[in-house]
Amino acid sequence: MDFMQNIILGFSVVFDPMNLIFCFLGVLIGTLVGVLPGLGPTAAISLLLPSTFYLGPTPAIIMLSGIYYGAMYGGSTTSILVNIPGEAAAAVTCLDGYQMARQGRAGPALGISAFGSFIAGTLSVLALSVIAPPVSKFALKFGPPEYFAVVFCGLSLLTYLGSGSKLKAMIMALVGLFLGTVGTDFITGEYRFTFGNLTITDGIGIVPVVMGLFGVAEVLDNLEKSIKLDIFKTTISQFFPNLKDWKASIGPIWRGSIVGFFLGILPGGGAVVSSFASYTLEKRLSKHPERFGKGAIEGVAGPESANNAATGGAFIPLLTLGVPANVVMALVLGALLIHGIQPGPLLVKQHPDLFWGVVMSMYVGNVMLLVLNLPLIPVWVKLLKVPYTVLFPLILLLCVIGSYSLNNNFEEIIIMIIFGVFGYLMRKFGYEAAPLVFALVLSTIIENSFRQSLLLSWGSFAVFFTRPIALIFMIVGIILFILPIFSVIKRKKNSKSSMDQQSTA
Amino acid sequence: MKRYDLVSSLFLVMCAILIIIGSLRLPVGTPINSGPGFFPLLIGVMLSILSIILFFTSVLRKDLRGKKIVDMTRKERWYRVVSTISVLLIYTITFRRLGFLFTTFLLMAFLFKGIGKLNWKVSIGGALLTSFFSYILFKVWLKVEFPAGLLGM
Numbered sequence: 001m002d003f004m005q006n007i008i009l010g011f012s013v014v015f016d017p018m019n020l021i022f023c024f025l026g027v028l029i030g031t032l033v034g035v036l037p038g039l040g041p042t043a044a045i046s047l048l049l050p051s052t053f054y055l056g057p058t059p060a061i062i063m064l065s066g067i068y069y070g071a072m073y074g075g076s077t078t079s080i081l082v083n084i085p086g087e088a089a090a091a092v093t094c095l096d097g098y099q100m101a102r103q104g105r106a107g108p109a110l111g112i113s114a115f116g117s118f119i120a121g122t123l124s125v126l127a128l129s130v131i132a133p134p135v136s137k138f139a140l141k142f143g144p145p146e147y148f149a150v151v152f153c154g155l156s157l158l159t160y161l162g163s164g165s166k167l168k169a170m171i172m173a174l175v176g177l178f179l180g181t182v183g184t185d186f187i188t189g190e191y192r193f194t195f196g197n198l199t200i201t202d203g204i205g206i207v208p209v210v211m212g213l214f215g216v217a218e219v220l221d222n223l224e225k226s227i228k229l230d231i232f233k234t235t236i237s238q239f240f241p242n243l244k245d246w247k248a249s250i251g252p253i254w255r256g257s258i259v260g261f262f263l264g265i266l267p268g269g270g271a272v273v274s275s276f277a278s279y280t281l282e283k284r285l286s287k288h289p290e291r292f293g294k295g296a297i298e299g300v301a302g303p304e305s306a307n308n309a310a311t312g313g314a315f316i317p318l319l320t321l322g323v324p325a326n327v328v329m330a331l332v333l334g335a336l337l338i339h340g341i342q343p344g345p346l347l348v349k350q351h352p353d354l355f356w357g358v359v360m361s362m363y364v365g366n367v368m369l370l371v372l373n374l375p376l377i378p379v380w381v382k383l384l385k386v387p388y389t390v391l392f393p394l395i396l397l398l399c400v401i402g403s404y405s406l407n408n409n410f411e412e413i414i415i416m417i418i419f420g421v422f423g424y425l426m427r428k429f430g431y432e433a434a435p436l437v438f439a440l441v442l443s444t445i446i447e448n449s450f451r452q453s454l455l456l457s458w459g460s461f462a463v464f465f466t467r468p469i470a471l472i473f474m475i476v477g478i479i480l481f482i483l484p485i486f487s488v489i490k491r492k493k494n495s496k497s498s499m500d501q502q503s504t505a
Numbered sequence: 506m507k508r509y510d511l512v513s514s515l516f517l518v519m520c521a522i523l524i525i526i527g528s529l530r531l532p533v534g535t536p537i538n539s540g541p542g543f544f545p546l547l548i549g550v551m552l553s554i555l556s557i558i559l560f561f562t563s564v565l566r567k568d569l570r571g572k573k574i575v576d577m578t579r580k581e582r583w584y585r586v587v588s589t590i591s592v593l594l595i596y597t598i599t600f601r602r603l604g605f606l607f608t609t610f611l612l613m614a615f616l617f618k619g620i621g622k623l624n625w626k627v628s629i630g631g632a633l634l635t636s637f638f639s640y641i642l643f644k645v646w647l648k649v650e651f652p653a654g655l656l657g658m
Contacts, residue, residue: 050647054647054648167562170555171552171555171556174551174552174555175517178545178552185541187541188532190532190541192541193527193545219589220589223582223585223586224582225582389622389623390617390623392620393613393616393617393621394635396589396593397609397635397639400593401639401649404649404651405647405649408649408650410597410600410652413597414594414597417593421590424586429510429513430510447544450544451539454536454537455537455538
């Protein structure tokens with residue numbers, strides 16, 4: 001009965017006209033930035049974060065989450081039609097989606113990704129509404145050692161799952177943790193590494209860092225390359241997948257939803273990882289794995305469902321523990337804090353209208369996206385024809401305004417430019433930005449819980465290994481942390497022995 | 506990647522050393538009574554260890570030996586990167602004095618014409634449109650406080 005009441009409460013919040021408008025705005029902006037390569041949900045949310053000051057917390061979070069899952073819908077369109085991921089989580093959709101388009105089946109590919117996203121999105125909202133309340137009750141048992149262990153595990157997972165060098169990902173995570181210590185020490189109130197600069201006494205802001213590393217760096221990188229978007233010329237007539245397509249896709253959609261949701265929950269997991277995991281899984285389960293990469297509809301249905309399901313999962317650690325599972329969630333956390341709402345175990349109890357309103361808005365948003373998306377595809381295709389020379393000044397302007405408007409401080413723009421240059425060099429030298437940003441976001445939580453734990457245990461590090469919940473997360477985290485180092489050493493040994501063989505030969 | 510890793514690992518080792526020195530200047534304390542330098546010191550130590558591992562793995566790898574660092578940028582286009590960064594910096598410094606509307610117009614015109622190589626008509630028109638609409642959207646509608654500058658806009 002309680003559950004039904006909550007659902008009704010949620011719907012009554014969503015159908016408030018103001019909330020409905022912001023839900024619509026969110027999914028529309030989300031689809032737009034999803035479609036456009038080079039602008040993702042992270043940049044869009046950073047940009048709109050300041051404008052949410054003027055909204056109430058509920059419409060603000062409804063809009064921001066709409067951008068997040070809306071981008072997942074939009075990203076697939078570019079992947080399928082242009083073979084460039086509009087959004088990182090849609091990268092794997094290029095493999096089979098674009099091939100389908102080349103075979104004249106762009107319609108069913110776009111159709112199945114929209115329907116798959118809708119089904120997965122709906123399932124993940126359902127799962128979120130069922131799982132989050134008990135998890136938040138369980139989370140009340142969490143003390144500083146548990147928080148430390150969860151975040152540590154998340155960081156290890158992110159570096160482990162990264163696409164490039166694991167060692168470099170770990171290094172970037174450490175750089176992020178260090179950048180997070182800049183500013184005022186929360187326990188003693190002393191300034192650290194600020195060099196007398198007032199802008200960074202509250203710490204280095206996430207928004208200018210994100211805008212720099214993702215927005216400006218991407219533009220600089222592209223300016224060198226001069227990208228040309230080759231839109232596949234095809235008439236998209238039939239969006240509805242036929243019966244055979246449905247038969248092939250329904251399994252991947254189910255499995256993708258489940259995999260995506262659970263990988264989304266894990267801090268450090270998220271939409272990108274989920275879509276790759278789903279693709280690998282479907283390829284493994286398939287009786288004809290050789291069809292993958294040549295236009296198999298399962299290769300579109302699975303990952304597209306998974307990345308949407310992940311967005312629902314990602315809200316669980318944020319709303320129940322106050323720990324953001326990825327960078328986008330960190331920005332949502334920022335928006336909540338601006339409105340004086342501390343996400344954590346007590347959120348569901350203290351702000352039921354916010355919690356259930358946001359959860360139900362995701363359901364309504366998914367319906368809007370399904371209705372909106374397919375008819376709007378011709379519009380998105382037109383947008384993709386806008387040349388990059390027109391697009392990049394706009395992206396830069398948005399980055400500048402986004403960084404400035406958060407505190408009306410021009411020094412934030414300088415921080416953004418510095419991180420833009422830094423991010424550009426990182427790309428050149430083969431370092432990923434995601435672990436850095438994620439670690440920067442979690443740095444305060446990880447440092448405070450670490451030092452508080454040691455305070456509790458009178459300086460004994462055993463505190464992380466004697467409490468059962470903390471122990472489990474620590475073990476998983478340590479294994480994931482050590483594995484990459486071992487693989488580096490092993491690789492070195494292998495290359496050494498092969499070199500020895502060569503020299504003896 | 507070898508040369509790249511060599512250069513970047515040396516840079517990171519240097520950063521790690523600076524972090525360690527900086528942390529030691531702050532009160533470090535003991536595990537039970539940790540000071541503000543405690544956590545950064547730990548990070549600095551770990552960063553130095555991992556960077557040294559990266560350094561040695563890149564030295565010991567035989568492949569790609571002798572690949573020069575120069576080819577990291579495509580020569581004909583790197584000037585676009587440098588001029589974009591410079592113009593952004595100039596924009597940031599001047600927009601407090603000259604106001605948002607005017608400097609944004611100049612910035613956009615430069616990016617469209619100088620970097621994007623669009624024709625004059627489109628560049629000026631685009632710059633007018635974007636600066637005007639961003640002004641309406643952010644200043645008028647979203648109430649962002651831009652500096653008025655000399656021109657009062």
